[in-house]
Amino acid sequence: MDSNSNSKSNFNVAHIKLCTQTEGPFKRCCIWFQGCDLKCPGCCNEFLQALVPNHIMSLESLLEVIAKAKEDFDIEGITLSGGEPILQKGLPLLLEHVQTMGLGIILFSGRSMASISPEIVSRVDLLIDGPFIQEKLDTERVLLGSTNKGLHFITERYKAQEGYFHNHIAIEEITLGTDYLFINGD
Ligand code: SF4
Incomplete structure (x- = not known):
């Protein structure tokens, strides 16, 4: 199975952070999906590009995790990143x-808003779209990577x-697990 062949009720998840303050405003649960077919040179999440199964989670278990993040951390929302979330x-x-x-x-997507299905766009509050382009490195805005990326307040x-x-000061969060080190943010 690759991340393109997942069913509508299974998700190919690489990593979940129940509460982060570096993946958008307010406290958020961030989900990084496995698999991206764009292969942008200089991608900061290169290890998430491979279209291979990582943690396969059902819709129900993913929703349980989000509900737990809401209950335990009073998150304001979720951020979906990757990898390419719309491949799910x-x-x-x-x-x-x-x-x-x-x-x-x-929602972070490497696709342009025009190419994303309206049934996805219409359910998102903020869409950050477009591929990462190394030659257009964005040194002003945080989290966006390159200047071509759009901020669409749906x-x-x-x-x-x-x-x-x-204006946000770029920060990184470091999570140290028993057998891994995970860094997110900008
Ligand atoms: S769209 Fe994002 S995850 Fe995919 S290759 Fe480009 S930078 Fe990496």
């Missing part, structure tokens, strides 16, 4: 459930937080 066939269903939980949704939910991406 069940993404619209996941987004629909997360919306009913009252959580905000930020709803008003994060409009007032636009400054986060322009």
Whole structure:
């Protein structure tokens, strides 16, 4: 199985951070999916490009994890990154459930907004789109990587937080597990 052949109820997950403050405004649960077919040179998550199974999680278990993050950390929303989240066939269903939980949704995609299905775009509050282009390194905005990447406020939910991406001081979070070290942020 590769991450393109997953069913609508299974997700190929690389990593989950229950609560982070470096993947968008407010406290967020961040999910990194495994697999990306764009292969941008200079990709900061190169190890997430391979289209191979990583942690295969059902929709129900993913929702349980998000609910736990809400209960334990009072997260404001989720951030979906990768890898390429839109390769997950069940993404619209996941987004629909997360919306009913009252959580905000930020989606990072290497695709352009125009090429992403409306059933995904319409369920997201903030879409950050476009591939990473090494020659267009963004030294002003945080988290976005390159200047070609767009910030699309699909709803008003994060409009007032636009400054986060322009004025925020870039920070990294380090998670030390028993057999791994995970660094996220900018
Ligand atoms: S779209 Fe993102 S994850 Fe995919 S190769 Fe480009 S930078 Fe890496």
